[in-house]
Amino acid sequence: MRLHRILRRASGLLAAAAMALGLLTFTGAGAASAATGGGAAALAAANVARTAGSCADTPTTNSLGGTQFEHSCTGGASGGPEYWCADFALWVWRNAGFYTGGLDASAASFLTYGQTNGTLHTSASYVPQPGDAVVYGSTQDSDIHHVGIVTAVNTNGSVTTANGDWGGDPNASTMAQFAVSSKVVSITLAAGQTAVGSVPTAVDPADGYVIKGYTTPAAAAPANPYTPTQVCGSGYTVIDTHDLGGAVVDLLYNASSGRNCVVTMVSQPSVAVPLDATLTVQGGATVDDPGSYTYYAGPVSAAAASACVKWGGTFRNTMWTSDWGHCG
Incomplete structure (x- = not known):
């Protein structure tokens, strides 16, 4: 087994070297792809009002017939439901044909993904595009709390987003209880409240959710x-x-x-x-x-x-x- 691992790593290095020399013709994460931001936006919008899946208080399938979004019903403790806003965003990007390497059930992974792939936008002048992930922190701490998908950039300057794991039971005492009571909700950020650094009143003024950045999906790996x-x-x-x-x-x-x-x-x-x-x-x-x-x-x-x-x-x-x- 030790020899096998050494040979496998060597073959991986050879493959990487060949790609660097242009000997292999794979399509990389920055290259052209059939995936489009509009396709991701449409898929996200098609799932508004859907719940976590078969585990939810009101069970639904997603628009592609699946019983959950990634691991929304099975990624938590003991294989139960988990907070699934990132599961939803990851599911949208993956099924729209984008590269999803490095993404997981944490909203923070979308910030890291953008940094890794050079697709994170943190300038206040950036205009979000359909299919982008909008990543939220909070004015109350330094954590990343939520991620949604931009479904429309409207002519009046507002931006509409689809948000998984939203509107769950406010009295839920566990992650699973919140997850099974939440759903995908459409939220429109008012014109003037869409820039990085904004605290959109339509999101949750009590928690002080602040836009930390927009991440554009990278083409398929x-x-x-x-x-x-x-x-x-x-x-x-x-x-x-x-x-x-x-x-x-x-x-x-x-x-x-x-x-x-x-x-x-x-x-x-x-x-x-x-x-x-x-x-x-x-x-x-x-x-x-x-x-x-x-x-x-x-x-x-x-x-x-x-x-x-x-x-x-x-x-x-x-x-x-x-x-x-x-x-x-």
Whole structure:
């Protein structure tokens, strides 16, 4: 395994060098993309009045038929609901075709994303655009508290936004209680209150929400240059997959050797992130490959010609493991 990790990191360095020399023709995060700010704005607006999902007091599906926005119903304590304004904004950008590397369930990640990708606007003269994320801090502390999506820049100078996890029960005593009672709400920032540094009265004057910046989404990152069959080796075929939201866990089988193989593949790699791939043979041992990787975790493999297996993986803070299956 040590040799495998050394070789994998070496291959990653070679790939990076080739890209720098122009030998690879992937489309980078700053290049042209079919994704548009207008598309993101329309998708955000289409979900106004939707709730966190199947876990909500009033269950709804999102406009694409999903049962939650990213991990709005499952990202909290013990797999329950979480504050989901950033989940909503991330979901909008990802499904509109933009790069979402580095974003997570914290509103602050949208500020960091803008800094990392050179798309953060903190000048008071910046005019927000449809699809931008508007990031709020507070006049009462230095934290980042909320993020919404700009859905329209109006002719009168006002700006309309869609805000996930808004208007929850004010008496909620836990994150989950607030999350299941909130929804996506449209809020219009009045003309003269849209600039960075403004404290829009339409948002929440009691909390003193202040606009800390607008972040424009970056174009889609390169696709992963590796495939599960390349990683596991000749003779392996993908027999099952599970989406982790930003990465995919693949279970493969080699009929000649009777071995299973598991690999967790990052969908749009950019930087090293926490990953793992796991495989357990019923009645046997568990093999895994936890670490911080750019492209994939694994491969992990084991003989399982006549046994059931559990398989799974981790991407960032999302972990999944299957039930026993694929027996014999």
